[in-house]
Amino acid sequence: MIQLVTAMLACGPWLCPSSDRDGAIALAREGRFAEALSAAEADRDPARRAEGLLYVRHHAGDLDGALRVAQEARRSGVGSAWLEEREAFIALTVRDAARTRTALSALDARADRGGTDIARAAEGYRTELAAIERTLAARDRGNSLAYAVVGGGALLLLAIFAGLALTGDRGRPSP
Amino acid sequence: MTPRSVTWLTLVAFAAGAATMTVELAAVRLLAPWYGTSSAVWTNVIGVVLVALSLGYLFGARASARPDPRRVLGLALIADGVATAWLPALARPCARLFLPEGLTLEEAGPALRWGSLASALLLFAPPAFALGTIAPLVAECVQRARALTAGAATGRVLCAGTLGSLVGTFATTYLFVPHAGLSATYLGAGAVLGGLGLPFLLAARARAPAAVGVCALAGALGLARLVPPSLAVGEQLLATRETQYQSVRVVEVGEGAARMRQLQVNESLGSFQSVWQPAAGILPDGYYYNAFALPAWWDLRPGPWRVLVLGLGAGTAWRVLEGALPEGTTLESTGIEIDPGVVELGRAWLDLAPAGRRDRIVASDVDARAALHLVPQRFDQVVLDAYQNQMEIPPQLASVEFFAEAAALLASGGWMVVNVGGFGLEDPVLDALARTMAAGFQQRVLAVRVPFSRNIALYARAGGEPPDPRDGGWIPTRGPLANLASAMSLEGASRWFDVPARAPLDDDRNPIEALQRESVDRARVGSP
Missing domain, CATH: 1.20.1250 (Growth Hormone; Chain: A;)
Known part of the structure; x- marks a missing residue:
């Protein structure tokens, strides 16, 4: 189901009327990424431009670049459900929990205003995010435990060393 | 007694x-x-x-x-x-x-x-x-x-x-x-x-x-028996072995033509040393091996394409080149792999060429640096894909002297491609390695991010420079690598490194391991 919803959301931009963005998407699908990027940048509508840029960057494998596009669009208030869904998806791909959380919050706000598909997608992503966060929390606990073991172990060894070395020999000397 | x-x-x-x-x-x-x-x-x-x-x-x-x-x-x-x-x-x-x-x-x-x-x-x-x-x-x-x-x-x-x-x-x-x-x-x-x-x-x-x-x-x-890390979901264990260098295992995922095999060493943190798919040729998105095939498309000349692979593993670079070279170009290659156990598993499970083939020579149990002195011929391309301990480039393969020796093995206009695992084009390991390579070649070096991955390919050329990704000669006009080259040509995907006054890494002073720790620490700070 998550894949279906993701696919529906992912194909969002080219369901809209023809634009530079749509041209960019077509070029990117042919693998002509540099031209696609130029075409996307030419779109005068900020939301469509961001959608086109993100699509091209994502399909060219520049995941960090695609995330930057989505982030800038959200910050400048030109975000769309599609951009936020893609941001959450790509952030999950690169295991960026903070960005995923931010994008999901934005999606939640849209879902509150209606949009079952968005809510479904957000739910699936939230499950994946929770798994990543559990792993990171376990790592942090492991780190704390490691510091404690190393610190405690060092103190214990020091105490044993001091006890053995500084208290002098006992018992009778060997014959 | x-x-x-x-x-x-x-x-x-x-x-x-x-x-x-x-x-x-x-x-x-x-x-x-x-x-x-x-x-x-x-x-x-x-x-x-x-x-x-x-x-x-x-x-x-x-x-x-x-x-x-x-x-x-x-x-x-x-x-x-x-x-x-x-x-x-x-x-x-x-x-x-x-x-x-x-x-x-x-x-x-x-x-x-x-x-x-x-x-x-x-x-x-x-x-x-x-x-x-x-x-x-x-x-x-x-x-x-x-x-x-x-x-x-x-x-x-x-x-x-x-x-x-x-x-x-x-x-x-x-x-x-x-x-x-x-x-x-x-x-x-x-x-x-x-x-x-x-x-x-x-x-x-x-x-x-x-x-x-x-x-x-x-x-x-x-x-009391050692229980190794669990296999990932969907992975099937095909073989496992303790070699004199490392723990090695071969796992398979998927079915039919979509099957992929990985040769994993020491199994941690999702790392792998070699991959295999049923058909030779370019691998799916995200595998850096595909970037090794670009120089042959930039040269586009028929006849033998002589390649030295330092860090052959189970032969993934060979399989990619075999299926991705231009028509009329045939691969003749020597591969250096330090671990004979990896070679044996590669032959058993990943279609690594058998011993005895004159166009696929495997030298194992020898360090890649030492091997540079043992290969007699000149090459059209040298590939460096040698990692030790999953994440470290060995210091002897990351010095200006090494790159100068590798450049000397290249025919005029020959290419060197290095796989670097890094976190962006500002990564400290990449920076030091690319500038060292530029010093060894006395030519500018190009670093290009491999799409859908954390890998970066470094390109250098003997007696010249690689094509600029923003120029016309970068993207092959035909063949299986056009999309990859096109994606690599995007703004922000590449960086040039000039010849420095002094190489950051040499045989005498080589802080590559400290740089690798810094790289991971920086990436961690950048992540949540």
Whole structure:
């Protein structure tokens, strides 16, 4: 189901009327990424431009670049459900929990205003995010435990060393 | 021969020396599935063993003044045997305390260093401490048995112990671990130590500790086995082997034409050394091997394309080139792979060319740097894809002298491509390596991000420069690599490195390992 919803959301931009963005998407699908990027940048509508840029960057494998596009669009208030869904998806791909959380919050706000598909997608992503966060929390606990073991172990060894070395020999000397 | 005899005591000293090196050398291999075998892990293990040994020496010295040191010696040997024999079973639960499953390299960060230190402390300090007690106790027993001077007794014991260490060192690396495996190595060492200690306890009428020790040893022999990290969901294990260099396994995912096999080393943090798919040629998005095939498309000339691959692994670079070279161009290649075990598994499971083919020469058990002096011909392309310890480029393959030697092996206009695992084009490892490469070639070097991955390909050319990704010559007009080259041509995907006044890395001063730690730490700070 998550894949279906993701696919529906992912194909969002080219369901809209023809634009530079749509041209960019077509070029990117042919693998002509540099031209696609130029075409996307030419779109005068900020939301469509961001959608086109993100699509091209994502399909060219520049995941960090695609995330930057989505982030800038959200910050400048030109975000769309599609951009936020893609941001959450790509952030999950690169295991960026903070960005995923931010994008999901934005999606939640849209879902509150209606949009079952968005809510479904957000739910699936939230499950994946929770798994990543559990792993990171376990790592942090492991780190704390490691510091404690190393610190405690060092103190214990020091105490044993001091006890053995500084208290002098006992018992009778060997014959 | 009885526990009182000097021969028996000498044998104990010899066995303790051998066991010390076995515990220490195999320790890194035992931790490798979780922490890798980086210099930091080696340092942590050696440091813990040395501290524990020194404490053991002190304790043994104190205990040697007792009326009957043989009893303590027996207890130490039995305790050591038990602690050593249970190590394989304890490794996984101990490592999992500090390093949970599912982390990526940049997420792991300090957990690798501190976790490996904590694990080493918990696992190896007890047996190393017990081993340390043995030499002074044996020396005392020898001195009393023969009425020798302290120097004479200690000298004999040190001689036997050091010879034992020598045997333990070579036998562990070349015999025990590769042929018997880690579990059997530790179980064997534990059984020998426990077996040597038992007569001392029986002679001292310490039956209760002897019985407990025998039970614990028997339990270890029956139950204590190393449990490697779990396979990922959907992975099927095809083969596994302990080689003299690393733990290696081959896993398969998917079905039919979509099947992929990975040759994984030390299994940690999702790393792999080689991949295979049923058809030769370019791999799916995200595999850096595809970037190795671009120079042949930039040259576009028919005839043999002579390639030297440093770090052949199981031959993935060859399979990609075989299927992705331009029409009329045929691959003639020499591959250097240090681990013969990887080559054998590659031939069995990943279609690595069999021995004897003149156009696919494999040289194994030799370091790539040393191999540069052994290959007689000139090449159209040199590929460097050599990582050690999963994440480290060996220093001898990251110096200006190395790159100058590699450049000298290239035909005029020949190419060198280096795979670098990095976190962006500002990564400190990439920066140092690219500028060093530029110094070695005395030409600008191009770094390009491989789409859908954390890898970066470095391109250099003998007597020239690679094409600029923003110019027309970068994207092949046809063939399977046009999309890849197009994606690599985007703004922000590449960076040029000029020839520096002084190379950052050379054979004399090479901080590549520190840079690699900095790279991971930076990536971690950048991530949540």
